[in-house]
Structures are given as C-alpha cells and as structure tokens.
Amino acid sequence: xxxxxxxxxxxxxxxxxxxxxxxxxxxxxxxxxxxxxxxxxxxxxxxxxxxxxxxxxxxxxxxxxxxxxxxxxxxxxxxxxxxxxxxxxxxxxxxxxxxxxxxxxxxxxxxxxxxxxxxxxxxxxxxxxxxxxxxxxxxxxxxxxxxxxxxxxxxxxxxxxxxxxxxxxxxxxxxxxxxxxxxxxxxxxxxxxxxxxxxxxxxxxxxxxxxxxxxxxxxxxxxxxxxxxxxxxxxxxxxxxxxxxxxxxxxxxxxxxxxxxxxxxxxxxxxxxxxxxxxxxxxxxxxxxxx
Amino acid sequence: xxxxxxxxxxxxxxxxxxxxxxxxxxxxxxxxxxxxxxxxxxxxxxxxxxxxxxxxxxxxxxxxxxxxxxxxxxxxxxxxxxxxxxxxxxxxxxxxxxxxxxxxxxxxxxxxxxxxxxxxxxxxxxxxxxxxxxxxxxxxxxxxxxxxxxxxxx
Numbered sequence: 001x002x003x004x005x006x007x008x009x010x011x012x013x014x015x016x017x018x019x020x021x022x023x024x025x026x027x028x029x030x031x032x033x034x035x036x037x038x039x040x041x042x043x044x045x046x047x048x049x050x051x052x053x054x055x056x057x058x059x060x061x062x063x064x065x066x067x068x069x070x071x072x073x074x075x076x077x078x079x080x081x082x083x084x085x086x087x088x089x090x091x092x093x094x095x096x097x098x099x100x101x102x103x104x105x106x107x108x109x110x111x112x113x114x115x116x117x118x119x120x121x122x123x124x125x126x127x128x129x130x131x132x133x134x135x136x137x138x139x140x141x142x143x144x145x146x147x148x149x150x151x152x153x154x155x156x157x158x159x160x161x162x163x164x165x166x167x168x169x170x171x172x173x174x175x176x177x178x179x180x181x182x183x184x185x186x187x188x189x190x191x192x193x194x195x196x197x198x199x200x201x202x203x204x205x206x207x208x209x210x211x212x213x214x215x216x217x218x219x220x221x222x223x224x225x226x227x228x229x230x231x232x233x234x235x236x237x238x239x240x241x242x243x244x245x246x247x248x249x250x251x252x253x254x255x256x257x258x259x260x261x262x263x264x265x266x267x268x269x270x271x272x273x274x275x276x277x278x279x280x281x282x283x284x285x286x287x288x289x290x291x
Numbered sequence: 292x293x294x295x296x297x298x299x300x301x302x303x304x305x306x307x308x309x310x311x312x313x314x315x316x317x318x319x320x321x322x323x324x325x326x327x328x329x330x331x332x333x334x335x336x337x338x339x340x341x342x343x344x345x346x347x348x349x350x351x352x353x354x355x356x357x358x359x360x361x362x363x364x365x366x367x368x369x370x371x372x373x374x375x376x377x378x379x380x381x382x383x384x385x386x387x388x389x390x391x392x393x394x395x396x397x398x399x400x401x402x403x404x405x406x407x408x409x410x411x412x413x414x415x416x417x418x419x420x421x422x423x424x425x426x427x428x429x430x431x432x433x434x435x436x437x438x439x440x441x442x443x444x445x
Binding site for chain 1: 292308309310331332333334336339345346347348351352353355356399402403417418419420421
C-alpha cells in the first residue's frame, strides 16, 4: 500500500533536528535507515504527519574507542557494525548480532540508533545492548541525557525516548580479556525475524569462574529482556557444562513469550530459549578460553 | 518537492510527493521498468538498485531521500552495447527462468562482487539472501555469480 501523505524535512544538523522535534513532538517520526519505519508506513500501521530524515546530518555515524568504551554514532549502519575491524575487535557481540539482521540490503540502510529507538521486541540489537549493559545518549532542544540499556525498552515498540529526543550515540564497554560472546538466532527462514534470539557476553577470571554474565533475549517478551535469573546462575561460579545447563534452564524462566501464531507456542519458545541459551553460552565459553 | 536524481548517468528532475517510493520514481517517472515491484513488504529484493554505490531495496526508500544521489539500475549494467559480466554469466548459466527476480539479483550481485571479489559459495548465498527467486532454486544463480566473479577478477 502507499503510505499516507506526510511533510518531509531533511535537517543538516542535530540542532535543526531537535528544533523540529520540539515543534512537532509526537506527530513527527525520525527517519534513519527506514527499514522498520517505511514498511510500517506502507502498511499504514503508523502514519506520522511529519518525517524528519536524519541521513543528511553529518557526524552521526562516527565510530571510535574512547577509554574503555566503544562509542557508536546512531546512524552507524548494521553493515558497518558487521564488517568494521574496530567493532569486531572491541565489541564482537555487536558485529555478530548485526550479521543476523534482515538481509544485506536491509543492513546497508538500517542503523543501530533506529533499531534501538524502534524497540521491537524482535529486534536483535536490543538483546545485545542488554547483554553488554550498554547505554544510549540522547539530545533534545533543551538537554542531553544518558539512558542505560536496562531503562531503554519500556514496552512493545515503546522506548524511553521522549517525543522530542533524538538518540545520537550508543556506548558499550570494550571487550575485556578472557571474555566470550555469542548471538544465537532461531529463524524460520533466512532474513526472518527471530523465533528466539539469545545474546550472551561472559568474562572469566584466571580460575575459570564467571565474573560477568550478560544475557539478552529477543522475541520472547513484550520487549527485549535481560535474563537476570540466568545471569545469577553463573556469576561467581565456575563456567562449565553443568552451570551452563542450569543457566539455560533459568533463562527459559526469564522469558515471557506470548503465543505467536507464526513462530511458535509459548512452550516452544520457552524451550528454544533454553536450547539457544545453552548453545550461546557454550560458544561464548569456548571463545573466552581462546583469549 | 523538487528532486533531481541521476540514474545510470542521466539526470531526472521532477516534483514529487515525499511519499513517492524510489521504485515508483524509477519505473513511472523515469520510465525504467527493469526494476520490479515484487512483494510490497521489503522481502523479495526484486526492486534492488544501487544508491550511491550501496544496494538498497528501492521499495523501502522515498524518492526525496535520493535527491542528488547517483542511482544505478539494471538498464545501466551494459555499457556501449556490451553486456556486464554479471549479465553475460546469467545468460550463459541459465541463471533465470521467468526473469522477474533477475534485475534485482544482478544488481545485488554487482554490489556483492564489489564488496567481495572472490566470494565462496556460502558467501554468495548470504550475499543474495535478500533476493528471492520462486523459479530456479538458486543453483544456476549461484553458478552465474561465480562465473561473473571469475571474469571480473581478470
């Protein structure tokens, strides 16, 4: 279908953008990659009266390491996350997660900022951000603020961003020594949304004990979900097959899937959360041991 | 809004509504009907073109976003009457049946081979995973891309 008519702006600076957001508020939507928004508009599930295209604002796609953080501009495309040497070295979970999003054409346009702001419970990057305990920086006409991953996803397609806020940057901790990661995605077919997705990030001490566990889930809740019970089952204990199985069991309890006529029953999704959490932790452990 | 888009080297200027999709500009305003509309849901990739060198689904981008951009469509693959190696390879390897997906496949292949000049079969399949074909089962499409890769590396 054709989208409803809208007025289109293409600001060339963040300030121009936040002024427009201040004027039009919730009647406006930001257009970044458009890979979620435009299909939604074509189905007329959303018909914003004003579209603010931020592709023309330079400087929103910078990518750099600063201290212990990787600072990722909101307009960084998924393709860049997937292929950048810097991202693959310092936040390999993001690179691997991005490689599972959509397809190559979608990854050429889709952005990390857009994906996180969209807050699709089936969004892959949200799970990775939770596992990394990352944060986003936002700007409005009057202030800047930082929102941690745990506070970002309020409800289905509802982020903590106010109607006049632009997400400008994502920050994640740089990969520490003796750390491992994995993004596991069960999909019905190539390019599909997840049936279940599991993002894991773990760190070990010299004795092989788990000192950090971040586990984020995709498509098994009203938002991306942090698997806190699974994390608690690991931290402070040796990371081995036994504890991994326990954590995976706990993860299926952290999930709160709803019945999805396309992708599976509640029982199926809970069981697959367990299976893919186990696979993800096993791979993350292997990777941690190699470092 | 006024837009000016360079398609295959030629400028096209028009006044368009912001909601006009790039694929509809290419087909209806520029008259270049080689780019196809397959699914309306951003899945099939039949609408794939290059915008400033990147492959995109032209059904999921507004024309106004491509104002001032350089667009390449299937009509621009051949130069001076000579087939592009990708076109030659699809022809010689029976890489199409009905041909509906083919322009999108070839545009995506041309992007893929720029990014990865020597892809493995697995990398080709991933690289084309945004392009659906209902006819062929993809086997000859992959062979076509492999031949094009060999030729383009020469």
